[in-house]
Amino acid sequence: MKTQKIVIVFGVILLIVLVGFLVYLFALSSAYTLNKPDKRPFFITTKPIVVKGILVPKGTKIIYKKQYFWEKQEQKxxxxxxxxxxxxxxxxxxxxxxxxxxxxxxxxxxxEMNGFTVYADFSSLHKETRFSTLWQNCNDGLGITVEDNDDWSFNTKNILDVESCGVNYRRYYKDDENQQKHLDDLYHALMIIED
Incomplete structure (x- = not known):
């Protein structure tokens, strides 16, 4: 009788562990599926519209964070x-x-960070400025921290700092004076641009 109770208790524990493991695997696969770039919902503009404070042209692809696993990819x-x-x-x-x-x-x-990375096409640049030259030296995305995350426009009142420029310049490396100086120079040059 005692052996039978031990077997039943062991079976129940094993079943609980197995169900827990399966739930864990399902959660991992769902999180992966929800965050895969090709599985995220998107909308392609059919006319110019204002998004995040920016007038975007027709044909712009707006990609959203996936909220539910049943969301379709392309939105109407x-x-x-x-x-x-x-x-x-x-x-x-x-x-x-x-x-x-x-x-x-x-x-x-x-x-945790309010901001975004802006990617340039320097081959289309018509007018060089100190700002564009400094940015071009990084030859990659420009990380911008902002006060209001709903405004991605070039609004110097909203821009708090240049967080990064490519992989070579990052605020994270506070002890590297060259990196900090380059980012400071970029920020100051950005603040005097009129868009």
Whole structure:
């Protein structure tokens, strides 16, 4: 009788562990599926519209954070602006951001940080400025911290700092004076641009 109770208790514990493990695997696979870039919902603009404070042209792809596993990929209308994680302009299309033609804007992955990374197309640059030259030296995305995460426009009143420029310049490396100086120079040059 005692052996039978032990076997039953052991079986129940094993069943609980197995169910817990299966739930854990399902949660992991769901999180992976929800966050895969090709599985995120998106909307392609059919006319110019204002998004995150920016007038975007027709054909702009607006990518959203996935909320539910049953969400379709392509949307018939824009979703909530607070869930935008990327704005990508159509092939060959750019808008000016700080006088520099840009191809896309991507929200910072770290949700603790208010800001985004702006990607330039320097081959379309018509007018060089100190800001564009400093940015071009990094030859990569420009990380911008902002006060209001709902405004991705070139609004110097909202821009708090230049967080990064490519992989070579990051605020994170506070002890590296060259990195900090380059980012400071970029920020000061950005503040005097009129867009």
């Amino acid at each position: 209308k824009p979703l909530q602006e607070k869930n935008i994680i990327q704005i990508a302009f159509a092939e060959g299309a750019t808008i000016l951001w700080g006088g520099v033609p840009i191809t896309s804007i991507v929200k910072f992955y770290n949700s």
